[in-house]
Amino acid sequence: MAERDENKVQSVLPLSRIRTIMKSSPDTSSISNEALFLTGKATELFVQNLARVSMESSTDKVNVGYTDLANVVNSDENLQFLQDIIPKKIKAREYLESLKKSEEEEELST
Template sequence: MAGSEKESVLPLSRIKTIMKSSPDVSSISQEALFMTGKATEMFVQNLARISLVESKDKNNVLYKDLAEVVNSDDTLQFLQDIIPKKILAREYFEKLSKLSDEET
């Protein structure tokens, strides 16, 4: 691979640390590390691109834009715990109260 192809925006040392945190992973080749980093970069770029298209502000991607895309796209449901929709504390406490009322 050419030198410019090996450059990564994400720190590969962090990606390696995350990959090694899995008990099933014993060793990671440089190629696997690079490809995982590249796939992650492409995923984040795609998520940002989709969020920008859905955004009212066509110059910036806001947190609410990301949260809206994550919550509306079934393939991104795995991110709902990481990028939840923002709600007011009042709304949270109302939902919490309803849940506790249902349990009793």
């Protein structure tokens, strides 16, 4: 088996932070270095893909904005698990109107 050069394999994300997040789960007792590295690399690739898809759907081809991310998350079925984290922005007035409407509908149904 060929010997790996450990200096060539790097992660952009801080592995110590990833370890801390992984250890915050009560189901996790120990984390191998391989699992830690693979989780970091998978996260890095996921974020790169999310940014690339957001950039492609953006009207501004230089910057990715929050609205671009929110549109991608809300339109792609595979990313809908992020809807609570990256919701579409709405104005307070629209939210209050929607809340009032749902309360009126609830009163009518009872």
